Every structure is written in C-alpha cells, then in structure tokens.
C-alpha cells in the first residue's frame with residue numbers, strides 16, 4: 001500500500017489506487033491546450049425555443065466551495081451559449097447536477113433528486129438532464145447512470161468542464177446518454193466566463209487537485225494531482241474582482257499550503273503577501289489549509305498581512321495518533337497541538353475551525369476519547385463533524401471496521417455536544433462587544449434582517465436595510481447563540497444616514 005501511495009503521489013500511478021475511470025478522451029499531459037472559451041460558446045449558440053422564449057438552465061450544486069465555484073463557471077459557459085438561468089425546475093430546459101462524492105449520503109441525495117425529477121421530461125420533451133462534478137469521475141456512478149438512470153442525457157467530469165457547450169449539443173442530438181469523462185486535466189484553463197452568485201464575496205481558485213491521499217478520501221481521484229495556477233493569473237483575477245467591488249476574497253484549494261510546490265517558483269506564504277498588496281483589497285480568506293506543511297513562514301505571512309483575516313480552517317480529523325496514521329494524515333496529535341499553540345501565539349484572536357471524522361475503521365472508544373480530549377484542549381470555534389463513509393476503492397474502504405453504526409452515531413452526538421458547548425461559550429464571551437461586520441445582504445429568512453461576517457467568519461444577524469450591503473458596519477452583539485451572533489448596528493461609517 002505504501003508503495004502504491006508513493007507512486008500515486010509522484011503521479012506515476014495513472015489510475016490511482018485501483019480506481020478506474022471511464023475515459024473517452026485523454027489528452028497528453030504535456031500537450032499545452034489552450035481554449036478560446038468565448039469562441040467556443042459562440043460556436044455553440046443554443047438559440048431560442050419554438051415560442052421565441054430563451055432556453056433556461058438550473059444547476060443544483062452539492063459539496064465544497066470548489067464545486068460552488070465550478071457552478072459559477074458553468075453558468076458563465078451556459079450564458080455564453082444563450083441560456084438564461086432559472087430558479088424553478090419546472091421552467092428549466094437543462095437541469096445539471098454538480099455533484100460531490102465525498103460521502104455516500106451526498107451521492108444518495110443526487111440519485112434521489114434525479115429520480116424525483118424524471119417526470120419533468122414528460123412535460124418538457126426538450127428537457128436535458130446532466131450530471132457532472134466529482135461523482136461523474138467514478139466508474140461505478142457512470143455505470144449506474146447508464147443502467148438505472150438512462151434519462152440522464154449527459155455525464156461529464158471535473159477535468160473537461162470546457163467541453164460543456166459542445167457536449168450539450170451532442171446530448172441534444174442524441175437519444176443515448178453522452179458520457180465524456182477525462183481522468184486528467186490537460187491544462188489549467190484560464191479566463192473562464194463566470195456568473196458569480198454573490199456580489200460581496202468571491203472565490204478564486206489557486207490550486208486544483210490533491211496529492212495527499214488520506215486513506216478515506218476520494219478527492220485525489222476525482223480532482224487529480226495538485227496543479228497550481230500561476231501567481232500572475234491569480235493576482236490579475238483578484239485585482240479585477242476588487243475593481244468590480246468584491247470585498248471578501250476566498251483563495252481556494254484542497255491543500256492551499258502546497259500552493260506553488262509544482263511551480264517551484266513561489267509558495268503560499270509568498271502568494272498571500274502579494275494578494276495582500278493589491279490596492280483596494282479588503283478581506284482575504286483561504287481554504288483549506290492542511291496542518292501538514294503549515295510552516296512558520298506561512299504563520300508569519302498570515303500574521304503580518306493586514307487583509308488576511310484571523311480565521312484558519314485546520315482539519316484535524318482525529319485526536320488519536322493510531323487513527324491519524326491509518327488515515328495517512330502526515331501529522332500527529334502532538335504536532336497539531338503545537339501548531340495550534342504557535343498559531344495562537346502569532347495571531348491574536350484567531351478563529352480556529354476544523355473537520356473531524358468519527359467511526360473511522362478500527363476507531364476504538366479510547367481513540368474516540370482522544371479526539372474528544374483534543375477538541376476540549378484546542379477549543380475550536382466550530383467543527384464540521386462526519387461519520388466515516390467508505391468510498392469505493394480508497395484504501396480505508398478495505399480496512400476492518402469494528403464499531404456499529406449505532407456506536408458511530410452515538411460518538412458523533414457526544415462529540416457535537418462537546419463542541420457545541422465550546423462554540424456557545426466562545427460566542428457568549430462576545431456579548432456586549434462591538435465587532436466589525438462586512439454586510440453580505442438580507443438574511444435567508446427575513447428581509448428586514450441583514451447578515452454579515454466578522455473577520456473571523458462568525459455569522460452575525462442584525463436589523464438593517466439593503467443599502468448597507470457590501471459595507472462595513474460596527475455591530476454590538478446582543479444575543480450570542482451557538483452558531484450565530486445577533487446584534488444591532490451602532491455605527492455604519494460608510495452610510496452616514498443610518499448612524500444611530
């Protein structure tokens with residue numbers, strides 16, 4: 001196994017650890033392919049429907065920010081083809097599922113939805129269903145779609161998004177499912193057209209793929225080896241977002257602290273410092289950073305760059321060295337605790353969040369207790385906790401599993417109880433404090449209530465009006481809760497008329 005992981009890390013094991021991919025086209029990695037995306041979308045104009053109305057699409061997105069951002073790119077491509085977006089499935093002529101493969105329940109949800117929506121085809125014979133994203137990279141899923149969900153018209157993967165316009169045309173003219181999934185990215189494509197969902201916060205890819213091969217995780221297989229974008233392309237994109245008025249920029253990668261390793265000319269600390277110097281930049285975030293290779297140079301760069309916010313998402317996964325080793329996590333409990341200590345020493349008031357898996361194969365009650373004790377020791381501000389889900393052909397899927405599902409659920413509940421108590425305690429300390437909030441817009445449930453975030457990414461809700469969107473306000477926290485803070489605006493420096 002060690003050997004296989006080594007080969008895979010070096011990129012010499014093309015198909016990963018026994019995972020095979022259905023590939024219809026595999027460009028040579030050395031080939032430098034450049035796509036003229038604008039010409040491509042112009043070539044494949046969708047035109048108008050018989051009644052003169054535009055064709056409409058709806059994309060349902062599952063999974064991480066990477067996927068959310070891919071959805072923005074695909075929306076850009078579809079707009080370029082002449083599609084319009086719709087919120088309603090009933091009005092859509094193209095329903096695209098941008099999927100996540102990280103846990104089984106994410107996959108089950110997608111198949112449930114595809115089944116539920118099938119009748120829409122009887123009402124609209126022109127309706128196309130598409131499936132893309134991480135699930136599409138799995139051969140088992142491809143087979144299942146072809147056999148059990150033949151009404152899906154199009155399947156494409158994470159490496160050939162640029163093929164979307166042509167594939168839509170192929171699917172329109174075919175009675176069979178069009179399936180095109182590449183097992184590698186030919187080149188990092190630049191200048192994507194993007195329809196961004198938000199007007200205050202924006203995502204910027206800095207790196208694609210992952211080389212870490214944690215034994216439970218499917219991402220290295222669905223997203224390929226790590227590829228960094230060139231710093232000049234990233235800086236140009238961030239600068240243009242700043243010019244468009246975006247205020248909160250998140251740099252995206254599965255392993256941002258490996259940024260630049262493949263380029264050999266720069267690293268993540270250097271990139272952060274450069275982004276920090278972009279004139280007019282407001283807040284800079286990044287996700288996800290791995291504890292492994294979280295260098296002192298990186299800690300200094302975060303601490304010294306005033307626009308880089310005090311929030312670090314630092315997935316620990318487990319507090320037991322035995323389990324961390326079986327997870328192939330490259331860090332120990334002691335290393336992690338020491339790292340947290342260094343980070344807290346260098347970055348005052350840093351908000352720390354994490355991901356934790358319970359019920360990893362072979363996790364004993366004692367291992368689990370060590371996770372709980374680490375959580376108590378670190379006192380994370382928030383934790384995303386998951387029950388281990390075996391992913392086909394990943395190493396851990398063949399590890400012996402001893403705990404029952406009931407035991408795993410019980411561990412998850414106990415862990416969440418401990419974390420929620422800590423999150424609430426931290427938030428209660430903010431009662432009466434005045435915090436700097438960047439206003440994102442109306443809250444989901446009440447248009448008279450605005451939502452925004454602190455630099456540390458804490459969600460804050462407060463009464464206000466839409467003119468505050470995209471601005472900084474000072475909010476006094478009046479009602480802290482476990483997952484959010486409620487408050488009232490005490491100063492809105494950029495909107496004089498609402499100062500109370």
Ligand code: SAH
Nearest residue numbers: 102216217254288315355356386387388389
């Ligand atoms: N690149 C990020 C994580 C991406 S996946 C990182 O390394 O931090 C997001 C989270 O999903 C992981 O941190 C992990 O906690 C969880 N996860 C991944 N694979 C899983 C699996 N098979 N079962 C349960 N949770 C999983």
Ligand code: SF4
Nearest residue numbers: 210212213214217219
């Ligand atoms: Fe998965 Fe993250 Fe590990 Fe990569 S580093 S294998 S994405 S958990």
Ligand code: F3S
Nearest residue numbers: 063064100101102134
């Ligand atoms: Fe899911 Fe793929 Fe992201 S598996 S978590 S959508 S990289």
